[in-house]
Amino acid sequence: MRKLIAVFTLALATVAFAPRPAAAQGGDCTRAYNQCLNDTWDLKGFQQTMADIECLSEYLGCVRRLL
Amino acid sequence: MRKSILLLALPVAVGVPILLVACAGDDVAAAGHRLIRGFEDRAVPVTCQAVDLGTEAPELLRGASDTSFVVLNAAERRITEYGDDLAALWSLEYEETGPAAIEGPESVTLLADTAVAVLARGGNRLVVLDRAGALIATEALGFIPAAVAATSNGELLITPMPLGDMPGTLMVRYRGGELEELPVPKRSYVDMTVNALGNILLVEALADGGAVAVHQFFAPRAFHVVPHIGGATVSPLRVPTPDVTAAAIDVVPRAPITDDQFDRILTPAVAMSMDRGRDEVYLVTRSGRDLGGQPERTVLRTDRRLELIAAYVPDVSFRKMAFLPRRRAAIVADDFDRFHLCPLNAIDRAD
DSSP: OOHHHHHHHHHHHHHHHHHGGGGHHHHHHHHHHHHHHHHHTTOOOHHHHHHHHHHHHHHHHHHHOOO | OOOOOEEEEESSSTOOOOOOEEESSSSOTTTBBEEEEEEHHHEEEOEEEEOEEEEEEOSSSEEEEEEEEEETTTTTTTTEEEEETEEEEEEEEOOSSSTOOSSSSEEEEETTTTEEEEEEEETEEEEEEEHHHEEEEEEEOOSOOOEEOOOOTTOOOEOOOOOTSOOOOOEEETTTEEEEEEEOOOOOOSHHHHHHHTOOEEEOOOSHHHHHHEEEESOEEEEEEEEETTEEEEEEEEEEEEGGGGTTOOOOSSSSOOOOHHHSOOOTTTTTEEEEETTTHHHHHHHHETTEEEEEEEEEEEEETEEEEEEEESSOOOOEEEEEEGGTTTEEETTTTTTEEEEESSSSOOO
């Protein structure tokens, strides 16, 4: 039983810490984009529009790099 | 002669829609898509060889000439041209601030034998440098830039990530310090982010002064563009896609785009490269299969009209590629930013 737990733990650690190529993390671009948009909430008018465009620009660049 | 088979599948359970499927010929389905039928049997497996260029983490990788390619390393702020023997030919270090600033590079191309052009998301700019890194020209583009190619006439063709009506078309020509929209039509999507992604084109110049531009996402569509005085002649092209990916054709994700949606969308052109001597286009797309938990990529070798010549499946997962015509091989950067050399010279699996 102890050996089984040890093997299971080792397998879990291997999966958890294995390097992940970025292709599986397209959703990270979306999350970063949403966070960026949230960060502009206190801006007003033209400043907010330009900040949102910058967020979109970063998002599009992120997606292109990951796909 | 094309053979047509019409299948009518009746619903077998309540709620199952009626499927009407028409299969016509080897290459073109009734819906007008250029499917590569029997892809899994036709694709040539390729064994790649790891190579060391003395640099890591390339941001951009692009074919330059028949015997060279260029690498932009954003971490080192360095642009280097390599010969197809993998030796560095020249290298420059660029700035991220000041008049010649390159921040957020999206695309790079060599311009004649003397300059390099870079599209930068920082400031939405075109920056042209000489090979010593001195500034030649900059241009505020007024739109988010996606890709750039240098024609044999010394003009730059630039494609945008369109935001609303900016710009009005999918290609802008830069020559003599002037920007001119060329009549490459947009596709329309409701959501702003999906619309931007769905209209990104990769572009490569042909030897005769024209260019081929291919949609990166969702729609297997492309254009042959021939710039001339006063505008351009633009012809639509269909991009070949493995039959395994047929279900993804024209699938449009819903914002916000989740990981699950990213895994299922069509990517007609993850990367693109040219053999100008043979007038052939090399497209990287998803094969529809899985490679070690990641989408497997295939390299489609086509003529200038995107008619398929051969399909290759390298044994590494990659998104960046430059074709080296003289070596009949592609230099690729894998998902961990390591370089590999992949021979692409067989026509079919019997070779």
